Amino acid sequence: MANIGLRGIEKYFGANYVIRQLNLEIADGEFVVLLGPSGCGKTTTLRAIAGLEEIDSGLITIDERPVQDLPPGERDIAFVFQLFALYPHLTAFENIAFPLRATGETRAEIERKVKDVAASLRIEPLLAKRPSALSGGDLQRVAIGRALVRRPKALLMDEPIGALDAKLREDMRAELKRLHIENGTTSVYVTHDQVEAMSLADRVAVMNDGVLQQVGTPSEVYLHPVNLFVAQFVGSPVMNIVPAEIRPDGAETAVAIGGGPAFAFPGELAARLGAALPAGHELVVGVRPEAVRVAREAAPGLRPVEAHFIEPLGAYDIVDLKVGERLIKARTPSGFVRRPGEAVWARLDVPQVHFFDATSGDVLKLEPAHG
Amino acid sequence: MAMVASPGKRIRNRLAIAAVLVVTLIFLAPIYWIGSTAFKPRDQATSVPPTVFFTPETTAFVKLFTKRVQLRQPVEPETYAAAPWWEQRIFDGGERVLRVKGEVQLSAYPSRFMNSLIVAITSTVLAVGMGTLTAYGFSRFRVPAENDWLFFILSTRMLPPVVVAIPMFLMYRAIGLTDSHLGLIILYTAFNLSFSVWLMKGFMDEIPKEYEEAALVDGYTRMQAFWKIVLPEAVTGIAATAVFCFIIAWNEYAFALIMTNRRAQTAPPFIPAQVGSGLTDWTTIAAGTFLFLLPVAIFTFALRHHLLRGVTFGAIRK
Numbered sequence: 001m002a003n004i005g006l007r008g009i010e011k012y013f014g015a016n017y018v019i020r021q022l023n024l025e026i027a028d029g030e031f032v033v034l035l036g037p038s039g040c041g042k043t044t045t046l047r048a049i050a051g052l053e054e055i056d057s058g059l060i061t062i063d064e065r066p067v068q069d070l071p072p073g074e075r076d077i078a079f080v081f082q083l084f085a086l087y088p089h090l091t092a093f094e095n096i097a098f099p100l101r102a103t104g105e106t107r108a109e110i111e112r113k114v115k116d117v118a119a120s121l122r123i124e125p126l127l128a129k130r131p132s133a134l135s136g137g138d139l140q141r142v143a144i145g146r147a148l149v150r151r152p153k154a155l156l157m158d159e160p161i162g163a164l165d166a167k168l169r170e171d172m173r174a175e176l177k178r179l180h181i182e183n184g185t186t187s188v189y190v191t192h193d194q195v196e197a198m199s200l201a202d203r204v205a206v207m208n209d210g211v212l213q214q215v216g217t218p219s220e221v222y223l224h225p226v227n228l229f230v231a232q233f234v235g236s237p238v239m240n241i242v243p244a245e246i247r248p249d250g251a252e253t254a255v256a257i258g259g260g261p262a263f264a265f266p267g268e269l270a271a272r273l274g275a276a277l278p279a280g281h282e283l284v285v286g287v288r289p290e291a292v293r294v295a296r297e298a299a300p301g302l303r304p305v306e307a308h309f310i311e312p313l314g315a316y317d318i319v320d321l322k323v324g325e326r327l328i329k330a331r332t333p334s335g336f337v338r339r340p341g342e343a344v345w346a347r348l349d350v351p352q353v354h355f356f357d358a359t360s361g362d363v364l365k366l367e368p369a370h371g
Numbered sequence: 372m373a374m375v376a377s378p379g380k381r382i383r384n385r386l387a388i389a390a391v392l393v394v395t396l397i398f399l400a401p402i403y404w405i406g407s408t409a410f411k412p413r414d415q416a417t418s419v420p421p422t423v424f425f426t427p428e429t430t431a432f433v434k435l436f437t438k439r440v441q442l443r444q445p446v447e448p449e450t451y452a453a454a455p456w457w458e459q460r461i462f463d464g465g466e467r468v469l470r471v472k473g474e475v476q477l478s479a480y481p482s483r484f485m486n487s488l489i490v491a492i493t494s495t496v497l498a499v500g501m502g503t504l505t506a507y508g509f510s511r512f513r514v515p516a517e518n519d520w521l522f523f524i525l526s527t528r529m530l531p532p533v534v535v536a537i538p539m540f541l542m543y544r545a546i547g548l549t550d551s552h553l554g555l556i557i558l559y560t561a562f563n564l565s566f567s568v569w570l571m572k573g574f575m576d577e578i579p580k581e582y583e584e585a586a587l588v589d590g591y592t593r594m595q596a597f598w599k600i601v602l603p604e605a606v607t608g609i610a611a612t613a614v615f616c617f618i619i620a621w622n623e624y625a626f627a628l629i630m631t632n633r634r635a636q637t638a639p640p641f642i643p644a645q646v647g648s649g650l651t652d653w654t655t656i657a658a659g660t661f662l663f664l665l666p667v668a669i670f671t672f673a674l675r676h677h678l679l680r681g682v683t684f685g686a687i688r689k
Contacts, residue, residue: 052584073590085581089603099589150589 002063002153002186003028004049009058011044011210018044019055020210031180031187033197036207037233042190043158045207049188050079050156062153073102078147082159084139086131086146093118093127096145103150117149120182121175137168144179154186162191173199194234198222206230223352228361231286231354237318240292240328243358244285246270255285255348260324261303263348272366273355282358289318291352292330294337295345302345307337321346402664408657413464416653430460431654435662437461438469438476480659483641488666489552490637491620494559498620499613501560502567503575507601509568510575511583521572524565532562536629543630550631558626563616570615574608575601610677614670621667638663 004026011019018041026032034042047053049060051072060068067075078099086095093114100110118124121141131139140160147155161172177200180187191197197204198218206213206221206229214226225231231239245256246269253269254262277283295302308327309320312334319337320327323346330346337344355364408416410427439461446462454462461468469476505524509517539558540549548554578601586596602609628640642659645652671678 050584050588052587071592072584072587073592075588077588079585079588081581081585083579083581085579085585087582087585087600087604098586102586102590102595146585146589 003030003061004154004186004188005059005061005064006045006049007059007061009045009048009060010056011041011048011053012056013044018210019048022058022210022212024205024212024215026186026188029184029186031189031200031202033189033191033201033204034207035191035194035197035204035233036213037192040207041210042192042207046156046158046188046190049075049154050077051075052079076153078150078152078155080140080143080147080155080157080160082162084131084143084163086139086143088131090130091127092123092129092131092134092142092145095131095142096127096149099146099150113149114145117145120148120179121145136164137172140164140172141175144176148179148183148185152185154188157187157189159191160189161196162193169196176200194236198234204234206233208233224363225286225354226363228284228286228356228358231356231363235288237289237329239286239288239354241284241286241356242323242326242328244283246273246283255353256324257285257328258324258326260305260326263303264301265350265353269366273364276355276364276366277357278359281360283364284356284358286354286356287328287348288352289329289331291349292321292328293347293349294319294321294330294332295347296336298345302347305344305346307340307342307344309340310337405657405660405664408653409661411654411657413652413654416657428460429457430464431652431658432662433457433460434464434478434652434655435480435658436478438478439466440469441465442467479641480638483636483638484662486552486631486635487621487637487639487663490555490559490635491617491666493552494556494563494620495613495617497556497560498563498567498616499571499609502564502571502612503602503605503609505564505568506571506575507597509572511580521569524568527561527565532625536625539626540629548630550633550635552635554630555627555635555637558630559620559623562623563619566619567612567616570612571605571608574605574612577608578604607677610674614674614678617670618667 006022006024006026009019009022010017020041022041022045024032034045036042044053048055048068049062051067051070055068058068059066062075062077072079086092087098090098096114096117097110100113105113114127115124118127121144123138123141123145126134126138126142131142134142140163144160147157157176160176161169164172173196176189180200189196189200201218203215204218204221205215208229214221214230216224221230221234225234225239228241232241242257245259245262247254247256247262248267248270249262249264251267253265253267255265255269256262273283298304303323306322307319308322311318311320315334317332317334317336319330319332321330321344355366356362357364407425409431410429411422411425411431412428413430415422415425442462442465446467451459451462458468508514509521514520543549543554548557582600582604583593583596586600587593591599622639623637624639627637631637631640638659642656642663645656645659
């Protein structure tokens, strides 16, 4: 087991700049998920750690040892591929034993290690079968077995459960979590599925366009996104992003969305926003659906809005509220808003509202105003 | 649940089977013709209309393999009785087998046949071997101007062979490669290589590169990954390519005719050369042709499972 360091990694595919000055430190035993849309460079980053992709500049260390010039086989890592990459002409046993044969272990050792890893993955009855006779979930179990059997310093996984159907994905997610807790292998996991990222990761590294956007625990990334990209990529349904007009209003700050009714915010907000936002830049408000509180009765601080569309999702409903000219999504208990067109009341939960510089995309850090 | 075919479908099925039968018969007819002629008595071989029922005999094959001379006088009955069965067939035809110091003199056919085997097998092994490696390179690595190279490789097959035959002959004569096994092997290998590269590239592209990457990560070198993973996966493609290359090399006529005359001559130019200006012995030619068909048939039959998978490779989504 080992820590992994990525320092100043750059990678070009021809004229495409696919990894841009990437810095990331992964601690020993940590489970880090690289999260981002397709084409963001996350898989290339993972393949660079494995040595399957050469980098143009930068330093990759495994266990403090620079490895960027070593062939994959000398980095002591294991890789799990999205499409399993099990050898069709070998049985499950031989597939799992394959890495051990490279190191010339004795027959008895190989037998013992394969049996051990098969037991922990509960695939012992499948060892004599060929990949063509296995189901998707079992294929990936065998592939993970092949990765773990050598006890590598790090386990790299490229969307390992992306090819499975939804139910199976859920089971495998739980199983991957269990395996990580049991083995404590340093793991780097690539996915575009934020649910996978949130549920598996110790830390999530969000990437876009070859740039590492934010690294943090799942809750940090969720609760404190550093920019509009992270705010909108993490979380489902996505965060509401709406332009807003800010003005001081007596002891309060009025935040008006879509030319509609203004929501009341603490009085110092206007000054702090004024200090944080560069002159000439637009401002947008980001608020997750669960931070939009809906009531059926009027009360102080609530503003009248109209329910436009209701999406029942079982455990809760997502209601599109018409706020002025804009629609914002709110999360309500299921059946709370009875029908589209109903007039209801809403407010925004102040601590959960984010303000972004729409021009740069960065979140505005609201330091207390001077004086 | 059993499928219940509609009457229309059943009729279509029967028509399809009938069509397959007719096509098969058309394709097999020349082979039957050659096969039956090889076993016919000489006087029935060219009779019009052709005889369908006859007593098969092996005289043509005995003649094919031996050197013979005309008998000046009838053979002694005791010599005839003492001769082995095959020599008696020759005596029956008014000839005797040529012997030098008691040794039966073989005709040129066995050595020509051997030449064909040597040249076809060696050039197939070389073309498929080099083609597989080249295709692997093109399939897996970023080759500068890859498409230009591939086009260039293909372009070597664009001229009709006859066009280059004379210049090739002059070059071969200058470096002493005419009438040599090596010369023909080089020629056929070069000829088949472009074909082999293109065909194998298709097969290589079908093998997911993750297979080797998995092996590379697991501590194998690229060469080991190639041997342990890529080759077993490519067996189907290799078999299909080998069959095609072998057939081309085995059947090649034009270059063999120009480049060789004795020592390295292969069977294709030799067999028709027996059609003399005088009396042509069609049974012997048929016997030579019939034997000539066998290696390709055996080779193809032996690899038929791979071949069926090979030609449909890539058509089936995995």
